[in-house]
Every structure is written in C-alpha cells, then in structure tokens.
Amino acid sequence: MRANNNIDKELVEAYLAGDKTALATLVKRWHKLFCDKAYWLVKDKDVAKDIAQDSWTTIIHKIDKLKNPNQFKYWAFRIVCNKSTDWLRQQTKNQKRIIGYDMEIESREGHYSKDQIQKQILLEAINALPTNQNEVVKLFYHQDYSLKQISELLNISVGTAKSRLFHAREKLKNT
Structure with a gap:
C-alpha cells in the first residue's frame, strides 16, 4: 500500500511541477475506481461516469491544496463520495414530493406492502x-x-x- 501511495505522491508532485503526463497517469490509475465508487453510491453508470469526470475537474483545480500527496487516494475518493452524495441529495430533494405522493396513491390502491413502504422511508431517511x-x-x-x-x-x-x-x-x- 505504501508503494502505491509513493507512486501517487511522485505523480502529484510531478504534475504540480508542470509534468502533464503525470496527470494522465493518475487518471489511468484511478478513473475506473472513481467510476466504480460513484456507481456503488448512485447506482447509475452514466451518472457515475459524469461524477467521476466532475471529480477530476475538482481534483485538478484543488490538487495544489493537497497538503500530503501521500494521501491522494483518500483525498480523491472523498471528493468522489462527496460529489456522489451531493447528486443523491439533489435527486432525493427533486423526487421526495413525487415519491411521497405516488406512494400514498399506490398505498391506497394496495400496490405497495407495508414492508416496501417502510424500506422506502428508511432509504429516504438514510439519504437525508x-x-x-x-x-x-x-x-x-x-x-x-x-x-x-x-x-x-x-x-x-x-x-x-x-x-x-x-x-x-x-x-x-x-x-
């Protein structure tokens, strides 16, 4: 694990020194993992790719503020997680009223079981x-x-x- 951190440290320092190929190498090393992490959180491949790309934009703009280049992995994953959570929060906000209204109608018509409604409420509570x-x-x-x-x-x-x-x-x- 330390070897990977040292590789990331060297790449970050090289990029900050002006080596653009170092950034390309960082992207090759981490982009798929960022997409996977975002997908795990948002459950949508296209959105996950967008989040990973947006995360890279943030990483590039803020990499000079990274105090310890050995921590690149954790710092970058944090950015991906935050962007994913922001997206989920926005989706929850946009759909909260619609979901609640639909569930109320479906519940009256008997389409949702009590367990399904409770699971949905718990999921919304976790997202909140x-x-x-x-x-x-x-x-x-x-x-x-x-x-x-x-x-x-x-x-x-x-x-x-x-x-x-x-x-x-x-x-x-x-x-």
Whole structure:
C-alpha cells in the first residue's frame, strides 16, 4: 500500500511541477475506481461516469491544496463520495414530493406492502442524513467495511467513524 501511495505522491508532485503526463497517469490509475465508487453510491453508470469526470475537474483545480500527496487516494475518493452524495441529495430533494405522493396513491390502491413502504422511508431517511453519517452507514452496512477500513478510506479516526455511525443510528431510530 505504501508503494502505491509513493507512486501517487511522485505523480502529484510531478504534475504540480508542470509534468502533464503525470496527470494522465493518475487518471489511468484511478478513473475506473472513481467510476466504480460513484456507481456503488448512485447506482447509475452514466451518472457515475459524469461524477467521476466532475471529480477530476475538482481534483485538478484543488490538487495544489493537497497538503500530503501521500494521501491522494483518500483525498480523491472523498471528493468522489462527496460529489456522489451531493447528486443523491439533489435527486432525493427533486423526487421526495413525487415519491411521497405516488406512494400514498399506490398505498391506497394496495400496490405497495407495508414492508416496501417502510424500506422506502428508511432509504429516504438514510439519504437525508448528513453526508459524513450517510457515507459511514453505507460503507458499514452496504459494503461491509469495518470501522477501521472506513476510517482509513475517509481519512478519519476509528473513534470518529464510530461516532458518526452511532449518531446516524440514533437519527434513524427517530424516523
């Protein structure tokens, strides 16, 4: 893992020094993984590709602010996760009234079971969580990451990951 971090560090430093091929190499190394991560979150291949591309735009514009080039992987994945979460939040916002209205009509007509409605409400509640809690819940429950793995991926302490998961659970209990 350190070897990969050193490669990323060297590429970031080379790009910042003016080597445009270093950026192309970073893109080759990470673009597919960014698309995969975005797809895991948004469940739409085309949107995932757009998010990955938008993430690269942000990465290019802000790479000079990256304090530790060894942390490129975590920093860049954070950007992809944030962009994905922003997209999901916007979709939820746009569709919340429509979904609620449709579910109410379908429920009256008997098309949705009580379990389906509860699952949809839970999903909406998870999507409504603050970004940092939403990510931890999805990584912990959907991708079965351990708290240690989550802390490494998001570049936070294990205690912070536990705290975010705890607070997310508390909010979901009140839903």
